[in-house]
Amino acid sequence: MRGRQLAGYLYECPQCGPWEIQRPIGTAESTAECPNCGAPGRRRYTAPLLSRTPRAVSMARGRTEASRDAPAVTTSVPPAAGRPSARDPRWNSLPRP
Numbered sequence: 001m002r003g004r005q006l007a008g009y010l011y012e013c014p015q016c017g018p019w020e021i022q023r024p025i026g027t028a029e030s031t032a033e034c035p036n037c038g039a040p041g042r043r044r045y046t047a048p049l050l051s052r053t054p055r056a057v058s059m060a061r062g063r064t065e066a067s068r069d070a071p072a073v074t075t076s077v078p079p080a081a082g083r084p085s086a087r088d089p090r091w092n093s094l095p096r097p
């Protein structure tokens with residue numbers, strides 16, 4: 001029998017430092033109450049500390065959930081790298097429509 005798979009999520013209290021909680025995958029909140037002092041701790045988007053989870057999978061999962069809470073929005077067009085900016089002089093010898 002298989003239950004819901006749990007993952008370890010890392011939070012950090014400004015007073016007490018980091019702690020880890022177990023939650024079903026995808027249900028962790030972006031903040032959690034510190035078990036030591038009760039202050040809200042912010043979630044840290046690092047790879048879960050599960051040795052059974054392949055590193056690439058846990059990294060991708062962390063990126064997905066980080067993107068859901070705080071998407072990295074692109075606000076400008078990236079520079080066109082590697083694209084030739086000058087016309088090829090050989091184009092002048094081509095027939096025009």
Ligand SMILES: [Zn+2]
Pocket residue numbers: 013014015016017034035036037038039
């Ligand atoms: Zn605390």
